[in-house]
Amino acid sequence: MTIALRQALRVRTASLHEAVDRHLTLAPLTATEPSTQDLYFAVLAMLQAYRRVETVLGAAPSDLQELVKPVPAWTTALLQDRLRLADSFDDTAFFELRPVRLPRGLGEWLGYLYVVFGSSLGANMIAKRMAKHSNERVQRLTFFSFNASCAGRFAGLIRRLETLDSSERIVNALVDGAKIGFDDFILAADSAAEHRRVTAARAQENLAVNA
Numbered sequence: 001m002t003i004a005l006r007q008a009l010r011v012r013t014a015s016l017h018e019a020v021d022r023h024l025t026l027a028p029l030t031a032t033e034p035s036t037q038d039l040y041f042a043v044l045a046m047l048q049a050y051r052r053v054e055t056v057l058g059a060a061p062s063d064l065q066e067l068v069k070p071v072p073a074w075t076t077a078l079l080q081d082r083l084r085l086a087d088s089f090d091d092t093a094f095f096e097l098r099p100v101r102l103p104r105g106l107g108e109w110l111g112y113l114y115v116v117f118g119s120s121l122g123a124n125m126i127a128k129r130m131a132k133h134s135n136e137r138v139q140r141l142t143f144f145s146f147n148a149s150c151a152g153r154f155a156g157l158i159r160r161l162e163t164l165d166s167s168e169r170i171v172n173a174l175v176d177g178a179k180i181g182f183d184d185f186i187l188a189a190d191s192a193a194e195h196r197r198v199t200a201a202r203a204q205e206n207l208a209v210n211a
Contacts, residue, residue: 005166005174009114012175016182025189025196029126036135040085043078045185045192046143048097050074052184053116055100064109067157072150077143084137097187101180107173110161114174115181117154124148 020026025045028034034042054075060068103109127144164170 005161005164005171008166008171009111009174009178012171013115013178013182016179016186020182020185020189023186023189023193025193026185030129032129033133034138036085036138039130039138039141040082041192041196043081043085043141043143044195045189047075047078047082048188048191049185050078052097052100052188053181056102056112056180056184057116059102061106061109063106064113067113067153067160072146072153074143074147077146081141081143084140097191100184103177103180105173107164107170108177108180110157110164111174111177111179112181113157113177114161115178115185117150117157120147120149120151121154123151 021030026042028038028042031038054071057068057071103112123144127141127148130138130141130144133139161174
């Protein structure tokens with residue numbers, strides 16, 4: 001993978017990367033001292049996103065098995081973290097998300113994995129921030145340190161990408177695959193935001209009834 005190809009992929013997905021980072025549901029992950037409630041809904045969004053990721057990776061073609069298997073237990077770690085934060089919040093229902101979309105062809109698959117494995121690169125910084133949080137429940141979160149431990153997969157992906165040429169066809173396929181990955185994270189974050197809105201409305205209704 002030439003530097004030109006890597007730069008093209010980075011530039012053409014920059015707006016999507018920014019949309020994920022700045023999403024109101026996920027932005028607390030990079031805040032200095034996010035509230036426990038904000039973190040709860042961020043974890044809920046990540047849980048929905050990684051459920052989709054694990055479904056997609058379970059359908060990866062045979063020539064990518066070395067990269068994706070075994071699939072990391074992201075959702076297991078997120079379920080545990082949700083329970084660490086959930087005692088004060090109602091999460092009895094998930095909003096149904098549209099069915100997963102599988103990448104098509106090697107280029108799309110590698111672009112998708114660029115997003116999924118790339119998510120581990122900033123996880124160590126998030127984990128260190130959570131460990132310094134004033135709330136003990138937040139300090140005990142494990143997903144981000146677990147995801148950071150998966151960072152070696154990104155290096156493996158880059159080695160695979162280095163075998164590709166930098167033709168426009170390849171760039172377009174990589175970008176299309178990356179869009180599938182980013183869209184899944186944005187969709188899950190939107191769903192968690194809607195769940196938060198409905199939960200808050202329900203709580204207000206209960207207060208009005210009991211007033």
